[in-house]
Amino acid sequence: MSKDLRKAFIALRDKQLLGAFLKGMNDISDELVFPSPEGGILDPDNLYHRCFLPVLAKAGIRKIRLHDLRHTFGSLLIQAGASIVYVKEQMGHSSIQVTVDTYGHLIPGANISFVDQLDVVRKQREATTPQQSATQTQRAPKDETEIPAEVVDLIGGGGRTRTCDLRIMRPSL
Numbered sequence: 001m002s003k004d005l006r007k008a009f010i011a012l013r014d015k016q017l018l019g020a021f022l023k024g025m026n027d028i029s030d031e032l033v034f035p036s037p038e039g040g041i042l043d044p045d046n047l048y049h050r051c052f053l054p055v056l057a058k059a060g061i062r063k064i065r066l067h068d069l070r071h072t073f074g075s076l077l078i079q080a081g082a083s084i085v086y087v088k089e090q091m092g093h094s095s096i097q098v099t100v101d102t103y104g105h106l107i108p109g110a111n112i113s114f115v116d117q118l119d120v121v122r123k124q125r126e127a128t129t130p131q132q133s134a135t136q137t138q139r140a141p142k143d144e145t146e147i148p149a150e151v152v153d154l155i156g157g158g159g160r161t162r163t164c165d166l167r168i169m170r171p172s173l
Contacts, residue, residue: 013028016031044066048066070091073091074087074090074103075103075106084099084100084103084104087099087103
């Protein structure tokens, strides 16, 4: 919960406490934070159709579901640089895999940073590699043993045995 949201909830609680105190009550633990106009539990469909959709229309925002706000929250956390573990906790996901599957594509520069690390490794090797000889090394003779296609199929080589989607770990999924 953000600091501003916490302040808003504290102000709401204080207002409700004052109202309860003026009525002779000293406890609001059974009170609803957002009651219906009648004082009961809000009907989600009523809230969506009578409150949420008109607010979207007035703001000029396309029609979305209330649940889309949850995804916006998770997406904004990732794009702001929050750790995937923190996002998992905030979203209440059962596992980190659920969070990565849902929001992993939004991690800024995640794939680029790995590619850039290849440059670092190459530079480190160049710095530690001794001076190369002026004569070129000879290539080893090519092994002319061909692996039969049946063997390749058995060991899983060749062809496309994995999906392009790196979030899916097994081709059977």
